[in-house]
Amino acid sequence: SWPKVRRGAQLFVDALQAAAGAPEDELVERLFGMLTWRSDEPPRARSELRNTIQIEPLQVHADGPLYGTRLSTVILVRRDGTASFHERDIWTADEEGRAHAGERAHERVFEFQLDVAEERTRREAAA
Template sequence: MCILFIARDQRKDFPLIIAANRDEFHARPTKASHIWSSHPPIFAGKDLKAGGTWMGVTRSGRIAALTNIRQPDKERQDARTRGELVVNYLTHKGSNPQFHDVLRRRREKYNGFNLLHGTWRDLKVYNNESDSLLSLEPGIHGLSNGALNDPWPKVSRGVSALSQYCSESDTLSEDALFSLLKDKTEAPESALPDTGISKDWEKRLSPIFIQSDEYGTRASTLLLVNRNGNASWSERTYDIQGQVTDQVTAHFQFL
């Protein structure tokens, strides 16, 4: 998962809105969102190469999502797969402080990541590079391949669009939120972040929705939770041309 936009307590009808894109190489095999046979059962997509996932939930109300931190000079081939972190949280049987203690003790086993995790009432973001744990305060947040709310052009663009939508729309439209996630606007070269990759790749990765022959946005996911804890999950899967090839919807009653 490469970008998430989160609205927390910005609407009375839906106190939590998560709109997320998963960016990945097109050749990497993937299974769309489904119920896993784990305990407790997870609802998530699955990376069929390494066995993890980028975003998922449980019926008890746990939520987790992952973004990688882009720092090619620090990438290690022997690192553990980051996708297992989402699974680890969703199946964790102990307390959150216990989970955070394990995260911190094992943080160097993984390449850079942000892990959004918690419940719809209480979400936190852990960054293993800075060893920081931040509570997600009420507001509109963006999380991409840097720190929480880093002002990368696509982060700022999505945060602004979601903020405007939450404040101006009387009802919540999934199509409107999917349109926000399908924004292919490239950032001007002068505004590109310097993450250690070529300027050509920085520009190619600068839109909210990435489209190229080898790498791009593979799926968009919406998680909407209303004030009664009723959650809806909607996921659209895309091909190389950015066309929808599959759609999954599910509904849960969170505790």
């Protein structure tokens, strides 16, 4: 598997263990923190993108647009189906296509309810 997947899986486990019993907002922050991990060497070629989770804007093709991590998303789902979707801009582009660091004030949060009763019924019927 790719280095960023291996590293991300370990960071995910670490974040869950560290936030056990903590308020939900602390878990969200730990998960966003995990998504900021970068390798020691920034990617210089497309093939190196597999080595880092957060990618600062870079020019992959001389005449193409910048490539990088535009947003990060954390989705939490409780056993009762209560879910929250948190999204943050990591990099934004201005009218000329220049990259700027995103502002935390632009975080979007959506809360919703999933129908888990249907899934439970389906699993129980299959058992």
